[in-house]
Amino acid sequence: MAGSISKVGSKFRVTLELGTDSHGKRLRKYITAMTESEAKKLLNEFEYNQRRNLTLQDTEMTFGEFLNHRMDNYVKYNCEVTTQYGYRNIISKHIIPYMGNVQLQKLLPQHLQSYYKHLLEDKKLSPNSVHKHHANIRKALDYALKQQFVYRNIADAVSLPKKxxxxxNYYTIEQLRKLFDCVNDTRLEVPVFLAGYLGLRREEIVGLRWKYVDLDKRLLQIKEVRTSAGANVVTKKPKSEKSERTLFIPDELLAVLQKCRDRQDELKVILEGNYDSSDYVFAHDNGKPYRVNSVTEMFGAFLVKYQLPKLRLHDLRHTFSSILYEYGVDLKAISEALGHSDIGTTNKIYTHLFDKTHKDTVNAMSEALNRN
Incomplete structure (x- = not known):
């Protein structure tokens, strides 16, 4: 007999028969379920795994201990530093304080459901953030399943808020022109022009080195990026193969980059040995690169100072896309310039910027029917 279900008050107890020990004593494991259907599912999964001769590891490990175990034994060797930082942040600040003491093998769907409600109502996180937490937990429990710590991934049994x-957000052409005028000869001139004229991401802007810029051939290569993981700065290859790309430098951007290069050459002579030869395009007067977050902080303060519409630096990338599309540039070409992995990503992100009335499509039918 693999197990049984009995009702205890308003809940249901699932008894799992694990055989006998060396003295013939019966070994059992008990799990509490909130509903009869959940209890039946637990028992069915246990019986199925028994037929596969799948035996769980005998452990008293808590969910918090398991999450740290996975970080040290799997995530550490298989994920980028920035991903590790994100995982640890969610685990240490949110998951462990709320339900880290629950034993891994006693973790139930209602624990997760209650946790997600806590994130929404108490922590005031967005539904999209809840989905990120859920993805983290689900991946962790998949690992637990493979390591035979649990019989099933309970994350599959919960309901999530709608994303x-x-x-x-984006600027109009007139607003972008005004922004370009305002940043002239300021510290933000280079990053704003790179974002506005080429649609570069923040990590691509702060990670751009002069060795990847050819002013004579008017070509700029995205070969590495700079990002942050807490207090640590991480220099790495772009996020995907398509993100590594070569872009033409238009006249206005060429002038800005040439001015920046000339200024840095002057400072190298003036400061001599005190100049930091980091080779970064966006750098302090002493050559040292700015902190990764500095450019977004400076940009926000700049917009307030000049009373310009509120916008994130990354929204200049969206502005780049919307203006190009408005002027008839093919969506595939925009996607390639942005460095998206595929055109579907571009369409998903910017679909609301494109023609919602399907004017060209509908007019094509009208023209076809009215041909002589």
Whole structure:
């Protein structure tokens, strides 16, 4: 007999028969379920795994201990530093304080359901953030399943809040022109022009070195990026193969980059040995690169100072996309310039910027029917 179900008050107890010990004593494991259907599912999964001769590891490990165990034994060797930082942040600040003491093998769907409610109502996190936490937990429990710590991934049994659809913000052509005028000869001139004229990401802007810029051939290569993981700065290859790309430098951007290069050459002579030869395009007067977050902080303060519409630096990338599309540039070409992994990503992010009335499509039918 693999097990049985009995009702205890308003709940259901699942008894799992694990055989006998060396003295013939019966070994059992008990799990509490909130509903009869959940209890039946637990028992069915246990019986299925028994037929596969799958035996769980005998452990008293808590969920918090398991999450740290996975970080040290799997994530550490298989994920980038920035991903590790994100995982540890969620685990240490949110998951462990709320349900880290629950034993891994006694973790139930209602624990997760209650946790997600806590994130929404008490922590005031967005539904999209809850989905990120859920993805982290689900991946962790998949690992637990493979390591035979648990019989099933309980994350599959919970309900998630509906995601809030992201809509990118952007400037009009007139607003972008005004921004370009305002940043002239300021510290933000280079990053704003790179974002506005080429649609570069923040990590691509702060990670750009002169060795990847050819002013004579008017070509700029995205070969590495700079990002942060807490207090640590991480220099790495771009996020995907398509993100590594070569872009033409238009006239206005060429002038800005040439001015920046000339200024840095002057400072090298003036400061001599005190100049930091980091080779970064966006750098302090002494050659040292700015902190990764500095450019976004400076940009926000700049918009307030000049009373310009509120916008994130990353939204200049969206502005780049919307203006190009408005002027008839093919979506595939925009996707390649942005460094997206595929055109589907571009369409998903910027679909609300594109023609919602399907004017060209509908007019094509009208023209076809009215041909002589």
């Amino acid at each position: 809030v659809k992201f809509e990118a």
